[in-house]
Amino acid sequence: MERPPSAPPSSSHARQRMDWNLLRTFLFVVQERGVGRAAAVLHLSQPAVSQALRRLEESVGGQLLVRRHGEFRLTPLGEDVYAIACEVYGTVARIDAVAAGHQDEVAGPLRLLVMSRIHSLPYDEFLADFHRRHPRIEFQVEVMPSSAILDALAKRQPGLGICLCRKPVEGLNRRLFMRQRYVVVCGRHHPLFSRGQVSLHALQDQDFVRFASDQIGDTLSPLTIFRDQRGFTGRIVGTSSNIEEIRRMVIAGMGLSWLPEHMIVRDIEAQLLRRLPPDEGVAEIDVFFVWNAQRKLTAPEAAFRSAFEAFLRRTPLASRAF
Incomplete structure (x- = not known):
């Protein structure tokens, strides 16, 4: 029996190594428009944020950001990954809400x-x-x-x-x-x-x-x-x-x-x-x-x-x- 075609090794590898924390860091870098400001918001060092960006680029197999001589812009791949990161953020927020819904009910003045x-x-x-x-x-x-x-x-x-x-x-x-x-x-x-x-x-x-x-x-x-x-x-x-x-x-x-x-x-x-x-x-x-x-x-x-x-x-x- 003929087996269905498998996904390309690079895609499988990316899925296995993908980490929400990498996407989250990328999301902050884009919205803060810089590694330094994102690092301050995330309470991380700038090298840690830069390393996370490199790991994410390795995972997806391409450059996400152009940062040189004061220029800051997303590559076409970066635009797509940023849109996906926003969708994932929305999903994580819904998970938080569902989990909180199972907590004991709290009552009283605030x-x-x-x-x-x-x-x-x-x-x-x-x-x-x-x-x-x-x-x-x-x-x-x-x-x-x-x-x-x-x-x-x-x-x-x-x-x-x-x-x-x-x-x-x-x-x-x-x-x-x-x-x-x-x-x-x-x-x-x-x-x-x-x-x-x-x-x-x-x-x-x-x-x-x-x-x-x-x-x-x-x-x-x-x-x-x-x-x-x-x-x-x-x-x-x-x-x-x-x-x-x-x-x-x-x-x-x-x-x-x-x-x-x-x-x-x-x-x-x-x-x-x-x-x-x-x-x-x-x-x-x-x-x-x-x-x-x-x-x-x-x-x-x-x-x-x-x-x-x-x-x-x-x-x-x-x-x-x-």
Whole structure:
């Protein structure tokens, strides 16, 4: 009897050696657009990430990335492997959800202290999935300034936090949730809104609307440092700890300000705001998931922390701020 044709040795060899960790590393390198940044997110050394890329290329039998002289692009093979890696990631996420569904049911209140305007579709999907798995957990979400969240958690008040945390706080654990790039903007009533080309020099004497925490030593102090280093001389005409009120004052034309880039996409499309130089933005500010390491967590808190940390491990940093 004639035997069916077998798969080519190279394909069989690739299947036997294929490792999800290699695909996952490749996924992070592509989404972080570099080995160095991927290594930082994965808490690995750059040589370890580079070695994983080489092993994956050996497994699939071809080059996946072109990285030279500042160039970073996927090869045609790399495009196909990246698409497959995204599909595998989705499957792994579903496995996590199925496994969690067999855990004991948890019930009770869960207090979340969050800063305003957390824009993250992956986080929204995480919350939906968490609620499906734990329908008897009652969410109590309070929007507060980051400084107030850190103060409450440091005092061992019940709850978990999502906020800015520029430097470690004694007694608190933190995990990097998302990275927000702040950019300079003006509103539709501002004189610069309708000007053709705007240089960075044109911003130096403009008035500003600032966050209450935009001070040296506070959570948004990189914005202060940028303004001082660039020699901006305009007045501070408005201050608020609420990002919605900052946005409102900017749209009203009171002055320029800095806002997270991913939050203002629709405002720019609607011609409510205009993005101004510099093109690379002003600063990257990190948002953290925070809890008190010295206070015993309740069952709902422990379930949320465990699930959220799993979400952070499987979701590349670059894809969280959307």
